[in-house]
Amino acid sequence: MDLSIRFRREMDKGLGRDTNPTAAVKMLPTFVRSTPDGTEQGEFLALDLGGSNFRVLLVKVMANGKQEVEMENQIYAIPEHLMRGSGSELFDHIADCLANFMEKFGIKDKKLPLGFTFSFPCQQTKLDESVLVSWTKRFKLNGVEGKDVVSLLRKSIKRRGDFDVDILAVINDTVGTMMTCGYDDHHCEIGLIVGTGTNACYMEHMRNLELLDGDEGRMCVNTEWGAFGDDGSLEDLRTDIDREIDAGSLNPGKQLFEKMISGLYMGELVRFILLRMTKEQLLFQGKVTAGLLTTGSFNTSYIFAIENEKDEEGLASAEKVLRDLGLDPSVEDCITTQRVCQIVSTRAAHLCAATLVAVLRQIRDNKAAEKLRTTIGVDGSVYKNHPEFSRRLHKMVRRLVPDCDVRFLQSQCGSGKGAAMVTAVAYRLAAQQAERQRILDTLRLSREQLLEVKKRMSEEMARGLSKQTHEQASVKMLPTFVRDTPDGTEHGDFLALDLGGSSFRVLLVRVRSGKRHNVDMQHKIYSIPQETMQVFETGPLTKDILMTGILLNWTKGFKASGCEGQDVITLLKDAVHRRREFDLSFVAVVNDTVGTMMTCSYEDPQCEVGLIVGTGTNACFMEEMQNIELVEGNEGRMCVNMEWGAFGDNGVLDDFCTEFDHIVDNSSSNPGKQRYEKMISGMYLGEVVRNVLIDFTAKGLLFKGKLSERLKTQGIFETKFLSQIESDRLAMRQVRSILQHLGLTISTCDDSVLVKEVCSVVARRAAQLCGAGLAAVIDKIRENRNLNQLSITVGVDGTLYKTHPHFSSIMQDTLQDLAPQCQVTFQQSEDGSGKGAALITAVACRMKSEGQR
Numbered sequence: 001m002d003l004s005i006r007f008r009r010e011m012d013k014g015l016g017r018d019t020n021p022t023a024a025v026k027m028l029p030t031f032v033r034s035t036p037d038g039t040e041q042g043e044f045l046a047l048d049l050g051g052s053n054f055r056v057l058l059v060k061v062m063a064n065g066k067q068e069v070e071m072e073n074q075i076y077a078i079p080e081h082l083m084r085g086s087g088s089e090l091f092d093h094i095a096d097c098l099a100n101f102m103e104k105f106g107i108k109d110k111k112l113p114l115g116f117t118f119s120f121p122c123q124q125t126k127l128d129e130s131v132l133v134s135w136t137k138r139f140k141l142n143g144v145e146g147k148d149v150v151s152l153l154r155k156s157i158k159r160r161g162d163f164d165v166d167i168l169a170v171i172n173d174t175v176g177t178m179m180t181c182g183y184d185d186h187h188c189e190i191g192l193i194v195g196t197g198t199n200a201c202y203m204e205h206m207r208n209l210e211l212l213d214g215d216e217g218r219m220c221v222n223t224e225w226g227a228f229g230d231d232g233s234l235e236d237l238r239t240d241i242d243r244e245i246d247a248g249s250l251n252p253g254k255q256l257f258e259k260m261i262s263g264l265y266m267g268e269l270v271r272f273i274l275l276r277m278t279k280e281q282l283l284f285q286g287k288v289t290a291g292l293l294t295t296g297s298f299n300t301s302y303i304f305a306i307e308n309e310k311d312e313e314g315l316a317s318a319e320k321v322l323r324d325l326g327l328d329p330s331v332e333d334c335i336t337t338q339r340v341c342q343i344v345s346t347r348a349a350h351l352c353a354a355t356l357v358a359v360l361r362q363i364r365d366n367k368a369a370e371k372l373r374t375t376i377g378v379d380g381s382v383y384k385n386h387p388e389f390s391r392r393l394h395k396m397v398r399r400l401v402p403d404c405d406v407r408f409l410q411s412q413c414g415s416g417k418g419a420a421m422v423t424a425v426a427y428r429l430a431a432q433q434a435e436r437q438r439i440l441d442t443l444r445l446s447r448e449q450l451l452e453v454k455k456r457m458s459e460e461m462a463r464g465l466s467k468q469t470h471e472q473a474s475v476k477m478l479p480t481f482v483r484d485t486p487d488g489t490e491h492g493d494f495l496a497l498d499l500g501g502s503s504f505r506v507l508l509v510r511v512r513s514g515k516r517h518n519v520d521m522q523h524k525i526y527s528i529p530q531e532t533m534q535v536f537e538t539g540p541l542t543k544d545i546l547m548t549g550i551l552l553n554w555t556k557g558f559k560a561s562g563c564e565g566q567d568v569i570t571l572l573k574d575a576v577h578r579r580r581e582f583d584l585s586f587v588a589v590v591n592d593t594v595g596t597m598m599t600c601s602y603e604d605p606q607c608e609v610g611l612i613v614g615t616g617t618n619a620c621f622m623e624e625m626q627n628i629e630l631v632e633g634n635e636g637r638m639c640v641n642m643e644w645g646a647f648g649d650n651g652v653l654d655d656f657c658t659e660f661d662h663i664v665d666n667s668s669s670n671p672g673k674q675r676y677e678k679m680i681s682g683m684y685l686g687e688v689v690r691n692v693l694i695d696f697t698a699k700g701l702l703f704k705g706k707l708s709e710r711l712k713t714q715g716i717f718e719t720k721f722l723s724q725i726e727s728d729r730l731a732m733r734q735v736r737s738i739l740q741h742l743g744l745t746i747s748t749c750d751d752s753v754l755v756k757e758v759c760s761v762v763a764r765r766a767a768q769l770c771g772a773g774l775a776a777v778i779d780k781i782r783e784n785r786n787l788n789q790l791s792i793t794v795g796v797d798g799t800l801y802k803t804h805p806h807f808s809s810i811m812q813d814t815l816q817d818l819a820p821q822c823q824v825t826f827q828q829s830e831d832g833s834g835k836g837a838a839l840i841t842a843v844a845c846r847m848k849s850e851g852q853r
Contacts, residue, residue, distance in 0.1 A: 001400060003237070003354040004361075010228060011358060015221075017210035024231040025223055027204075029212055030175050031127040032220040032422055033429065034750055035182035035189060035203065037704060039063050040424035045102075045112045045165060047094065047153075048416035050119025050173045051137060051196055053077055054094065056101040059420035069183070071417060074101050087144035087152060095156035102163055113427060114165040115419030118149050119173035119197075121224050127426060130170040136226070136255060137196055137264065169422045173379065174201040175220055176418025181377025181409045183421050188375040188409060190359060191220075194352060194389070195380025197255075198262045200225055202359050205366045205749065217753040225355055226258030234260075241272045248295065257355075261348040263300040263382045269344045271298035274337060283336060284327050291325030298325070303341045304385045314338055348382070349389050353396035360397070360404050372404040379411040432701050436754065439695065440761045442658045443688075447817070449656065450772045454818050456652050457776035461642070467629040474649040474675075475642055479631045480594050480620065482639040482840055483847065485601035485608065489513045490842035495584065497572075498595070498837060503527045509838035519602065521835060592797070593618040594639055595836025600795025600827040602839055607793040607827055609777060610639075613770055613807070614798025616674075617681040619644050621777050624784045644773055645677030653679075660691045667714060676773070680766045682719040682800040688762050690717035693755065703744055703751055710743030717742065722759045723804045766800075767807045771814025778815065778822045790822045797829040 013019040014027030041063035048055040057073040076097040082090050102108040121133040132145050144152065150170050157165065171179075178191025178201055189203040201222045207215035228234065234256060245259055245268050246252055259265045275292055277283045284292075291297050302321045308314035318334040318341075329337070356376070364372040383390055390408070397406055411418075445453075463469040464477030491513040498505040507523040550567055569589050576584060590598075597610025597620055608622040620641045626634040647653065653675055657665075664687045665671055665678055678684040694711060696702035710716055725735050735752040744751070774794070782790035801808055808826070815824060829836075 001354070001357075003351065004357045004400060006233060007225070007228060007355045008358040008361065010233065011223065011362060014223070015204070015208050015210060020211060022231070024227050024229065024233065025225055026121070026123075026133075026227065027209075027211075028122065028222040028224060029124055029209060030171060030201065030220040030222050031124055032169070032171065032175055032179070032425075033217060034425055035179060035186065036421055036425055037186065037428075038183070039700060039705075040183075040421070040428045042424060042427055043110075043112055044420040044423045044427075045098075045114040046117065046416045046419040046423070047098065047114065048117040048173070048176070048419060049094065050117065052080075052083070054097070055416045056098055057416040057420060058101075058105055058107065059417060059424075061420070061424050069413075069417065071413065072105060073416065074104070076100075083139050083141070085141060087141045087147070088156070090141055090144075091149075091152045091156040092159065094153065095160050098157070098165075099160060099163055108163045111164050111166055113168045113423050115421075115423035116150065116153065116167060116170040117173055117176045117416060117419040118170055119193075121227075122149070122170070122172065122222075124170070127169045127422075128167055134251070134254070136251065136258075138250060140250060168426050169419065171419055171422050172199065172201075172222055173418075174199040174222060175422065176416065177377045177379040177411045178202075178220065178418070179377075179421040179425070180379075180411045180413055180418040181375065183417075185375045185377075185407070185409050187373060187407070188377045189363065190356075190374065190376040192352075192356065192376050192378045192383075193380045194261065194263075194348075194378070194383040194393075196262060196264045198226055198258050198352065198380070198382075199223065200356065200359060202363060204362070208366070216756065218749050223359070226255040226262070228257035228355065230254055230256055241269060241276070244272055245269060257351070261351055261382075263380070266303060266344055266348060266382065267298045267300035268296065270303060270337075270340055273340050273344070274298070277336070277340075283333050284322075284329060287327070289326035292327065300382070301385070303345055304387065306338050306341045307345065307387055309387050311338075342388075345382075345386060345389055346392055349392035350396050353393050353400065356393075356397055357400040360401050360406065364401075364404060370403070372401075372406075374404065375407045375409050377409050377411055384410065435699065436696065436701050439692070440758070443660070443692075443761050443765050445656075445765055445768050450768055450814060450818060453653075453656065453769060453772040454776045454779075457644070457647060457773045458780065460647055460652065461776065461780060464642070465623070465627050465629060465640075470630060472650065474646045474652065475644050476646065477623075477628075478641040478643060479628055480590060480639045480641050481631075482590065482594055482598070482843070483636060484843055485598060485605070485622070486839055486843055487605070487846075488602075490839065490846050492842060492845060494838040494841045496835070496837040496841070498592070507835065507838060509835060509842075511838065511842045519835060519839075521838075590837055590840050591618070591620075591641055592836075593620045594641060594840065596797040596829045597621075597639065597795045598836040598839040598843070599829045600793065602835075604793045604795075604825070604827050606791065606825070607795045608781065609774075609792065609794040611770075611774065611794050611796040611801075612798045613681065613796070613801040613811075615681060615683045617645055617677050617770065617798070618642065619774065619777055621781060627784065642777070645674045645681070647676035647773065649673055649675050660688050660695070663691050664688055676769070680770050682798070684719075685722055685762055685766055685800070686717040686719040687715065689722060689758055690714075692758050692762065693717070696754070696758070702754055703747055706746060708743035708745075719800065720803070722763050723800075725756050725759045726763060727805050760806075763804060763807060764810055767810035768814045771811040772818055774811070775815050775818035778824060779819045782819075782822055788821060791825075792822065793825045793827050795827050795829055802828065 010023065010025040011027060013023035014025045040061050042061055044059045046057040046059055053075050055073050055075050057071055060070040062068045082093055118130060120136055122130040123133055124130045128150055129148050130150060131148050134145060135141065150167050154167060174191040174193045177193060178188060182188040191201045193199050201220050203218045204221040206217050206219055209219060242260055245265055246256060274283060278286060278288050305317035306314050308317060315334045315338060318337045319329055322329040322337060360372065363374060394408055460473055460475040461477060463473035464475045490511050492511055494509045496507040496509055503525050505523050505525050507521055510520040512518050550565060593610045593612045596612060597607060601607035610620040612618045620639050622637045623640040625636050625638055628638055649672065661679055664684055690711065693702060694707065697705060697707045721738055725738060735756055736747055739747040739755060778792060781792060
């Protein structure tokens with residue numbers, strides 16, 4: 001367990017941007033972003049280079065529901081002199097063999113995608129770009145270290161000039177093993193090699209991979225754990241024999257962990273132990289032979305035979321091997337030799353288990369899982385051919401991490417198929433990404449489109465203000481009869497009612513004038529029963545005086561009855577009169593948008609615009625009386641309630657509406673109405689996202705094409721989820737927990753990334769549309785006053801504006817871009833529109849008093 005903890009620390013060093021340069025375990029990014037999901041298909045070439053032979057494969061992947069793979073392959077030898085010569089000669093040889101293979105299978109005229117398994121330590125900068133760090137496994141070629149091996153292969157292919165391939169990916173054998181096994185078991189997210197060398201890879205969360213920008217999704221990390229201990233961290237575990245092995249190797253001081261485990265060195269470890277025991281008169285009567293002194297004479301494959309589970313056969317193998325080395329072993333010598341083999345191979349299995357456990361704990365912690373279920377894809381001659389190695393490895397892993405359900409899957413087709421699978425996954429991801437972006441592009445707005453929205457909003461505003469075109473206008477520009485904003489001299493006690501949702505407030509507001517003018521408030525909130533909402537609920541009002549308001553229609557999902565076309569002040573007066581307990585002087589009726597403007601203007605006299613972006617959306621502003629044709633008089637200004645949520649109800653936004661907007665509109669309680677609001681406000685954004693996710697899933701682009709019943713439920717994806725998912729502080733596993741709450745229990749980390757992207761696109765469009773509409777309002781005020789530059793404040797309220805992490809900044813950036821001649825400050829309303837109603841009343845009383853004087 002101590003070794004596992006040490007290795008976990010080394011992993012952290014390798015992942016850290018500042019500590020990686022000095023880390024022994026390099027934790028190299030592979031740019032493999034996903035494992036197979038079973039939908040891959042196509043024809044791919046693969047090269048598998050990692051030893052004295054290499055393979056060329058033709059892999060046909062069929063997505064016919066059976067996940068079938070057909071393979072043709074041929075093995076080519078690499079002569080010893082090419083393993084020590086120049087890099088160009090090696091890659092020319094590989095190109096020659098590739099040409100031979102393509103000729104043989106009649107595919108030389110095709111340009112097929114190719115995956116390249118290159119099983120040496122490399123630094124990758126892209127999926128198809130890999131720079132060799134150092135040679136291992138007896139390879140020592142000039143002119144390759146520090147170079148991109150894909151470029152070298154491409155140059156050799158180009159020199160031949162008689163065929164071409166599309167090299168899409170370069171991976172090492174460990175990644176290839178993970179991908180091969182990942183095709184058969186979608187839980188596979190770790191690759192392990194224990195053969196001539198040893199290494200492991202696993203799917204790491206991007207947020208932990210500081211070497212690369214971006215923190216969303218996952219990427220396969222090639223640990224290159226063979227170098228564990230190269231910085232001296234294993235010195236207390238290494239023996240004198242380990243040091244002798246290292247000193248006589250091609251790369252002294254490097255790959256120290258690998259030299260304690262892998263097949264290239266296991267036989268040498270046994271030979272050194274036998275030699276030392278012989279010299280100390282403990283074996284073979286102290287007689288050393290030339291065979292026992294010869295480096296490499298005790299092949300690792302001998303250990304496999306000697307540790308045969310049938311002791312008699314194992315001892316017979318030991319006797320044969322020892323006699324071939326010129327020794328005359330006794331039965332005790334053979335038993336001791338077998339025991340030495342067991343000790344060496346058991347140590348290797350347990351060392352491998354300890355480091356593997358560190359990887360498992362990292363994955364478990366990344367997922368914040370109490371119990372991890374995962375699969376490890378394994379390959380390599382030691383793991384496959386040693387009769388006991390795999391059992392010892394499995395047993396120790398499960399002993400060290402009893403809280404992990406770990407399964408081991410042996411790779412049947414080697415890492416060559418893995419290279420083809422990486423290429424197939426890359427092809428699938430590219431196709432899926434293109435389709436996803438095609439769909440999301442319908443929700444993305446260019447600057448030209450936003451300018452057009454601004455222009456059309458300006459035109460609709462003009463139509464709404466004109467007596468001649470008012471009836472046909474979608475933006476009604478309703479007069480509010482609020483003629484002024486607070487100037488600080490208002491004073492008195494006022495009552496306010498704030499009604500606009502499932503609850504309402506009654507406020508007692510005390511306004512004090514003077515240098516330290518302030519507002520003291522006391523309020524109480526009352527809920528409105530659902531059955532009462534079906535009887536009465538305010539929506540857009542048309543007015544002819546400040547204290548008259550005719551209800552036009554209902555919004556915000558309510559279905560009211562009994563007040564459409566009625567004066568709500570008269571209805572309220574009648575209700576008060578029926579009680580016969582008290583009397584009130586009704587002075588003003590306003591909506592929440594005007595209340596927000598008045599609240600903020602009390603703090604900032606430059607505030608002449610009100611904006612609500614919450615459950616619904618609306619805007620108001622101080623318009624010149626000469627432009628309001630619906631009201632007599634040309635002097636001064638009056639606040640106009642735009643009711644801009646209805647912008648587009650006459651079809652002027654049809655070319656901006658997507659299929660998802662139409663679905664949301666058709667399934668709403670007021671189809672064909674409030675079209676602009678349905679593209680912006682909090683009541684509908686979650687529904688837009690939900691329908692995009694449904695479309696993605698139906699096309700197999702999300703959740704493995706499996707749609708949960710809960711996601712089919714209208715309104716289940718609340719807009720608050722957008723704010724939570726887009727929070728910069730929210731990790732992907734928390735996004736995933738939201739998706740699991742929605743019944744999407746099979747969602748992956750990649751799904752979480754895509755859901756976040758959908759939320760971002762939908763919310764960004766809403767903020768930009770809001771900014772474009774506001775730009776039309778601000779520019780109109782500037783043009784009204786014949787100003788080159790305008791400084792103005794917008795009072796703003798609403799849950800979407802306040803709680804979404806990016807909405808306000810995107811909206812403000814859009815406004816600045818589309819109305820560059822205006823300097824706009826945003827004042828957030830903290831006290832809601834109830835205070836605004838009281839201030840309007842206070843202003844009305846002040847103006848009445850001034851008129852009497």
